[in-house]
Amino acid sequence: MMPIFDEAVKTWLENGVIVRAPPSPWNSPITFAPKKDANGNPTDYRPCIDPRKINALLESDNYPLPLIDDIFHDLAGSTIFTSLDLKSAFHRLPIRKSDQVKTTFTHRNKQYMFRSAPFGLKHVSSHFMRIMNLILSDLSNVHVYVDDIVIGTPGDSMEKHYQAVSAVIDRLTQHNMILNPQKCHFGKRSVHLLGFCISEKGKSLAPRKLTNIADWPLLCSGKVIIKITKINQKNTF
Helix, strand or coil, X not given: CHHHHHHHHHHHHHCCCEEECCCCCCCCCEEEEEEECCCCCEEEEEEXXXXXXXXXXXXXXXXXXXXXHHHHHHHCCCCEEEEEEECCHHHHCECCHHHHHHHCEEECCEEEEECECCCCCXXXXXXXXXXXXXXXXXXXXXEEXXXXXXXXXXXXXXXXXXXXXXXXXXXXXXXXXXXXXXXXXXXXXXXXXXXXXXXXXXXXXXXXXXXXXXXXXXXXXXXXXHHHHXXXXXXXX
């Protein structure tokens, strides 16, 4: 994992995401979150600080996230879809200078701190959702869940669809939001959103979800059956 951590620190430094930290009692451990492709296969790992002790001291941001079912309902009737992926979205959120030291971590015996929000801080999703609504809420045919963006248009006019997509991209560009082109999908009949495949027929489980289900243990005991049943009660299929 160390080469992955080395590369991340190098990139963060080059992009101004982190700087050397002054001596302080703050220091968060590093953990590695797996990245997966659309089929649920691990592709890489993302180093991130373990923010639990920081989160315990943070005030909650109660700005509401949209209900997933509402997004699916609003997309009903759409036939052409585009999904946009923002690159390092949370790193667009600056941290107040006096608080940056609280994000200190250690890499190869040197301490660094984040100048912008690291992955995992508890209020970041709500704060980012607020910003995205301010940026995009007046545009039609666009649906946002934190940093997941889907544009859906009815009918068969690719020209009208790309006009809607262009308006969204122009607005993101105006606010210094950068797209990850390798993870954007344009003018498709179906796209993935929040673990589901969205098309004009509605929503269905994405292959990644089906892969996870295939990995469930055989129902060989009452305890396993009860556990799986409880999981299903919390999910919408």
